[in-house]
Amino acid sequence: MKPDAQEFAHRFPALARELGSTGCETLLSALTPRSLAAREVLIAEGTASSTIYLLREGSLAVTLASGGADLEVGRLDAGVIVGETSFVDGGPASATVAAIGDCRLLALPMSALEELRRQHPRVATGLLRALCHTLTGRLRSATDRLETLRGEAPAAGAAHTGGFVDALRALFGLARG
Numbered sequence: 001m002k003p004d005a006q007e008f009a010h011r012f013p014a015l016a017r018e019l020g021s022t023g024c025e026t027l028l029s030a031l032t033p034r035s036l037a038a039r040e041v042l043i044a045e046g047t048a049s050s051t052i053y054l055l056r057e058g059s060l061a062v063t064l065a066s067g068g069a070d071l072e073v074g075r076l077d078a079g080v081i082v083g084e085t086s087f088v089d090g091g092p093a094s095a096t097v098a099a100i101g102d103c104r105l106l107a108l109p110m111s112a113l114e115e116l117r118r119q120h121p122r123v124a125t126g127l128l129r130a131l132c133h134t135l136t137g138r139l140r141s142a143t144d145r146l147e148t149l150r151g152e153a154p155a156a157g158a159a160h161t162g163g164f165v166d167a168l169r170a171l172f173g174l175a176r177g
Contacts, residue, residue: 002028002106004058011056011079014133018126026123030116033104038097043083043097048090050110053082058103063096070096082088082136088131 005024009016016024034053036042043049045065059077062072073095076082086093087110108127117124 002031002033007088012054015032015081015127015130016151019123023123026120027116027127029044031108034105034107036103036105038099038101041096041098043086043093045094045096046092047088048081048092052084052087052108054106054108055082056104056106058098059100060103061100063098065096075100081131084131084134088135124154160174
């Protein structure tokens, strides 16, 4: 069963702000409910996915294969978008995402996004803007982790102007310009 627009806005406030109430209702009509049992895999590392998921209830574990074992690198709680990287670029998933306990999600396949783009371009644009915010938030978080690993304390509340670039420079052995 799908949530109503009010519950949707409560669970996904950033997305709801992008869409407005009418846009939320339009997006809801394109979403398909999905349930996961505990330990059920939603996305497998190395496989491509053309679907994004909105985690409505429950928690998901994010793991990477490492030396024959799974290394948990994060947890996602209700209210997040999942599977956005592979959805956007069509490449393989960078991690496995599995339910910790029972979960309820809302799925949007690429074909549904394409239909939204044709029929409701403002809704599709709002969703893509929300995906960009999700991706940049995760990129900033990864940048902060890289800086921490390099022995630099990420500046709390500071603008993230050079962290990612500095990380890339370090990765490729380039001097600061």
